[in-house]
Amino acid sequence: MNIVGNPTSAVEETLDPQDWEAVRRLGHRMVDDLVEQLSTVRQRPVWQRVPDPVRAALREPLPVHGQPLEHVYEEFRSRVRPYPTGNIHPRFWGWVMGTGTVTGALADLLAAGMNSSVSIFDDAPSLVEEQVTRWFVEAMGFPETASGLLVSGGSMANLVGLAVARNARAGHDVRAHGVGGTIFTLYASSETHNSVAKAVELLGLGREHLRKVAVDGDFRIDTGALATAIEADRAAGRRPLAVIANAGTVNTGAVDPLHALADLCAREGLWLHVDGAFGAMAALSPELRPRVAGIERADSLAFDLHKWAYAPLEVGCVLVRQADEHRAAFAAAADYLAAARGGLVARREKFSDMGVQLSRNFRSLKLWMMLKEHGFAKLGRLVAQNVAQARHLAALVDAQPALERVAPVPLNVVCFRYRGGLSEPAALDALNRELVVRLHESGIAAPSGTLVRGSYAVRAAITNHRSRRDDFRILVDACLDIGRELEKTT
């Protein structure tokens, strides 16, 4: 890098603007554009490929010298904003991604303006995060003594929960001595999200010691097979550590039998971690809560809030039943972090003692504002609305002879495929794979694709507060049109 310029200039510089009034006007424009963008999102394609000239423009040499912020914003408007992932759109149902809200976006502005670190300090942002996590402790039916931490999302929530499990249950001081030669085993259904395996790998436990237990016809873990696997590991001298239960599997939304797993874990002395990435939100709806009954018995529970709580990225939450075990997994003494009798570090309970990060942003503000604005009751109704929309979509699919549903719909995920007159598995897979690509490229709708029992399926995971019933008819019509077109050329 060839940075030419004065060494230290004589006049002290700052990153503050010379003209605050100009920034104020530009900020107003940004708000206007944001409102325009979100209130008209339905009129635009769900997704569109970044055109090659824009791709080229987004590869620039390192900017040695600056330019007016207004110019930078114009580049954002022309090169960046038109090409989002698409999950703000009412017909985006790919993977599991939340819609975001305008309140959440404004809250991120306010949070970044304060720029507080929610960590070891005695300040209002720390109190707000405490408040928000206490609300989720209550909403999930955890005991008041449980601890909670907001994290970047489900992957980190799973990592934190399993780190606590490892450190609390290994039987030796893993933090000091390491994992060592003992083989610790963990158990989860074959439908479990990859972030669990990633956490097991990162914790040094070895992916092959995460037993992928078979599922039943509804994609729920087979508790008999689980018990057999635990017994076999014990007999072989390995040390069973934890069961990871799914509240909403990524592929089909299946919920493992949580009460049965909690009973089994209690009997066997195993840690029960629930990955409730999106499914845990069913607990917020009185009508859906029975579907995740037993979730309140977990030793640790991970869930996203940027998925089915619709908050903008990034925010997830991990709850740990025994707060002392939570802190024991991460707490550390360091000279530069010591608490004091008063001032900035009068605070005794440090957020950094409950997870990986020391510096942490004020991500709780968007939850605090959204939950106070809308209330938990409405959030629960929206979750139930998405589940009703999934049932509606399933019915639309079932009514079409050319389409075929390939999994039950226990919650908000619908897996189906175009079948038409085809029966050859490879041809069906190829057609449906191409169908998803063409749907994306059409801009009409964005489901994702996955393999269900080895067959490629179109998958709609509905965690979208902008979707309306009619949007699902549009999806089905597009699948039929594209499917028929593709079938002709097969």
Add this chain to the structure above:
Amino acid sequence: MNIVGNPTSAVEETLDPQDWEAVRRLGHRMVDDLVEQLSTVRQRPVWQRVPDPVRAALREPLPVHGQPLEHVYEEFRSRVRPYPTGNIHPRFWGWVMGTGTVTGALADLLAAGMNSSVSIFDDAPSLVEEQVTRWFVEAMGFPETASGLLVSGGSMANLVGLAVARNARAGHDVRAHGVGGTIFTLYASSETHNSVAKAVELLGLGREHLRKVAVDGDFRIDTGALATAIEADRAAGRRPLAVIANAGTVNTGAVDPLHALADLCAREGLWLHVDGAFGAMAALSPELRPRVAGIERADSLAFDLHKWAYAPLEVGCVLVRQADEHRAAFAAAADYLAAARGGLVARREKFSDMGVQLSRNFRSLKLWMMLKEHGFAKLGRLVAQNVAQARHLAALVDAQPALERVAPVPLNVVCFRYRGGLSEPAALDALNRELVVRLHESGIAAPSGTLVRGSYAVRAAITNHRSRRDDFRILVDACLDIGRELEKTT
């Protein structure tokens, strides 16, 4: 939780506002308030304790029903914003925390408005993050083939770097089989930040296998002691894995001898990870770059951008010299993440293959906008300006017989204490501990405190683009005033 309400209501609901125009007006007010808050921050105390009535008000029952967003914002204005951590203030120099910028805050609004997940998708936000990490690859002098990932901050950057080190150098497939019985040893100076020990613990390697190597009089790692420690571990059958070098230690800003460590690591076949949390930013200043010479030889490099690059929280970066080793540590195949020939997942290089998270927010936007607005040259000048301010503060301290500097000032950290007529170590510690608390409570300035060679010291880490030379005189005057006051009562 007793959520009373309709089950699924007949009319479909949304979290979008009924009145977009009202949100637009409120957004304008938020921008106005933000500009007011930041442009007048110097006129307010650096920090003030949240008053008890406000604390009580921030403990509310779970909000079942909603309220107008305007009310929620009023609560934010009265209960939250007046009580930040304080690092936006020109006289905040505690721990190591960045100031933030108005551009960064506005960029967070824009990013949350798009709500894109920078992960596996073919979209503009992914291209922006690629661009920003390429700039830092170049700025740090890494080869073009290196990989980079934006993360939440230094703790996560250290974790990712050391995870790559572990997986690349353990000599067996740690991801599959776990750490196992081999004892892997790591080496870092006694001045190393706790996040490194936290990462070692999390990775299952055991904190006691992180050797805390002695430092010289300038708080730099003693390379002779390091070589001896490595030799002793090898002789005892342990397996040396990595050296963690500091580019800017947390306590005093010391920079380990990076070239010597790179030579040693090359000789010994060890991974060199550099924790450059703030110190790496010295590489952006032509006049300071020699102080971190050798940083470009690291196998992995961690640095924050919400510290000495002044961006709002959260953003840090990890660079890995060999991109294939980076991806090999995290890459995973999952049915629901498979790439396609086109559409949303035409992208082959996944950000989720380089770190813990799958869903990731658009944190690169604030860097992209700030770097394009101000340019790297100005960023380097500001870093150099903070270093010059540290020298200035050191000179002010040295000129006061009642004050005593307790460590060299190689970069931007100044450690000193009030001495007055005292000499008894315990009394000096107690007085200076109280002095820091009173400084915070006065609202005049916010340094932090730490132990330097066992003695309590006032510590100013200057990573603040709003500080002016005169601010350091105010700090010194306040220390003298409070110190004299306290000495009277000792």
